[in-house]
Amino acid sequence: MSLLEIAGLETFYGASQALFSVELDVAEGEVVALMGRNGMGKTTTIRSILALNPARSGTIHFAGRETQAMRPHRIARLGIGLVPEGRRCFPNLTVAENLSAAARPGRWSLAEINGLFPRLAERRDQMARTLSGGEQQMLAIGRALMTNPRLLILDEATEGLAPVIRHDIWTVIRTLKAEGQSILIVDKTLAELLPSTDRCFVLEKGTTVWTGRPADLTPELQDRYLGV
Amino acid sequence: MTISRETAINVTLALILLAMPFLALQLGKPFYVTLATRMAILGLAAVGLNLALGLGGLVSFGHAAFFGVGGYAAGILASHAFAGQPLNLGLFALPGTNQMLVVWSVAVLAGGLLAAAIGVISLRTSGVYFIMITLAFAQMTYYFAISWPAYGGEDGLSITIRNVVPGINTLIPINYFLVCYALLLTALLIFALIRGSRFGAALQASRQNKLRVASIGIAPFRIGLVAFIISGMITALSGALYADLNRFVSPSMLSWHMSGELIIIVVLGGVGRLWGPVAGAMLFVVFEFVLGGLTERWQFFLGLALLAVVLFARGGLVGFLAGRMRHG
Numbered sequence: 001m002s003l004l005e006i007a008g009l010e011t012f013y014g015a016s017q018a019l020f021s022v023e024l025d026v027a028e029g030e031v032v033a034l035m036g037r038n039g040m041g042k043t044t045t046i047r048s049i050l051a052l053n054p055a056r057s058g059t060i061h062f063a064g065r066e067t068q069a070m071r072p073h074r075i076a077r078l079g080i081g082l083v084p085e086g087r088r089c090f091p092n093l094t095v096a097e098n099l100s101a102a103a104r105p106g107r108w109s110l111a112e113i114n115g116l117f118p119r120l121a122e123r124r125d126q127m128a129r130t131l132s133g134g135e136q137q138m139l140a141i142g143r144a145l146m147t148n149p150r151l152l153i154l155d156e157a158t159e160g161l162a163p164v165i166r167h168d169i170w171t172v173i174r175t176l177k178a179e180g181q182s183i184l185i186v187d188k189t190l191a192e193l194l195p196s197t198d199r200c201f202v203l204e205k206g207t208t209v210w211t212g213r214p215a216d217l218t219p220e221l222q223d224r225y226l227g228v
Numbered sequence: 229m230t231i232s233r234e235t236a237i238n239v240t241l242a243l244i245l246l247a248m249p250f251l252a253l254q255l256g257k258p259f260y261v262t263l264a265t266r267m268a269i270l271g272l273a274a275v276g277l278n279l280a281l282g283l284g285g286l287v288s289f290g291h292a293a294f295f296g297v298g299g300y301a302a303g304i305l306a307s308h309a310f311a312g313q314p315l316n317l318g319l320f321a322l323p324g325t326n327q328m329l330v331v332w333s334v335a336v337l338a339g340g341l342l343a344a345a346i347g348v349i350s351l352r353t354s355g356v357y358f359i360m361i362t363l364a365f366a367q368m369t370y371y372f373a374i375s376w377p378a379y380g381g382e383d384g385l386s387i388t389i390r391n392v393v394p395g396i397n398t399l400i401p402i403n404y405f406l407v408c409y410a411l412l413l414t415a416l417l418i419f420a421l422i423r424g425s426r427f428g429a430a431l432q433a434s435r436q437n438k439l440r441v442a443s444i445g446i447a448p449f450r451i452g453l454v455a456f457i458i459s460g461m462i463t464a465l466s467g468a469l470y471a472d473l474n475r476f477v478s479p480s481m482l483s484w485h486m487s488g489e490l491i492i493i494v495v496l497g498g499v500g501r502l503w504g505p506v507a508g509a510m511l512f513v514v515f516e517f518v519l520g521g522l523t524e525r526w527q528f529f530l531g532l533a534l535l536a537v538v539l540f541a542r543g544g545l546v547g548f549l550a551g552r553m554r555h556g
Contacts, residue, residue, distance in 0.1 A: 076445035101429035
């Protein structure tokens, strides 16, 4: 059975409809890419999953539970770890506080995160706002992992980072995949994304228009749905 | 290990406040002992507010409610003890008491219950609505006290003899100062422990962004409510001390002026700083006493000082002296 299953999702921002019919599912241990051009509804879908922008209709099941009526922190507690777009750390807390505030027991502890991102260990007492962009991204990923999520959601985790840092983050993502971590990932660098994913969902104007394995996403399809 | 500048300032403040009454006695000016006690008590009240305001970002304009409820707890229990009549609570009767330890417990409990009731409703709002709704609740308690003739109504309630602590003669001003000072230090310790805990981190995170906190699986409402309750308890305790200091409680302890003064104290001293509220209370009392002796309009100058702090020293007195908060 799927870990996350979304059917017929419709979400509005006030009067304007952002999602029309999103279909998406992630199986246990699977890495799924959510793709599409800017403004097609990728981030809105993620926000709807966590009820940060509750969906108006459609169904969301996570870990066997229907989650639309639940409040965000309840849904997160079922086991969703979000790395939000634009690395939203808590700037007024130290690195260690950012991590420990999120902690729930499981495989990932402070020591494990420090092992995964040695730079965070070096900066543990520094305020998050003083970190570089790449370090903040590491912190955001670390914070999400500290909740020991069943599903990790990465929204544009490598956007706007230096190539070296991107490389590091992709290495971490592949490590997590190898461990069997379920991941839902939004990213624009297809060269890195496609080899790491099991399945892809493509959104266009708030609707799921294509689903398949990355190998089947031909250059024509890429051009049709993702090209600028 | 090097001592940070803020720690040095905190220790200095602690020593100045502790030394003040002893120096006053040496100089033969016992009145200053009362001033120092006033500083410690108002500092304690502001430490309570600082927990909600400084860590949680909950701008409560109703902390006078907790301050006053603590005061009335002391006054009511003492008056019943003095009259030898038990306090009829409907279901059961509670004997009056002049024991401070009991008074404090009742004050803290009452403050906590009131904070829970006010918090459950107020914390569903934020921003200016939170400010207004906490103000509204505090004004309700104010008018309730005014219209309750059994305990003095508008005239307030006198405490004939200051309540007692076993083994300490609280009638001697310096002893009472030390009692208040010890409670202030205890509250500061609690504040420091909370700030350093996971709960404290989550509280400060929720000040920054509630949705982001929710998305890591923490209920911001519950965190805020717990902080608000602890905050109300500390402020209620200080209210009980304040009533015993003046041996008098009146509805003015519950009025919005009091809430405003507590906010001013926290802002003057440094929002979110451990010793900020104490620094603010010391400054406030000095203003009140020195300028209040020169002119009735001393609050004009307090306003100027507040303006200066808000414009030029956002970290308050402690922030101004210690620099920005918590470098790595």
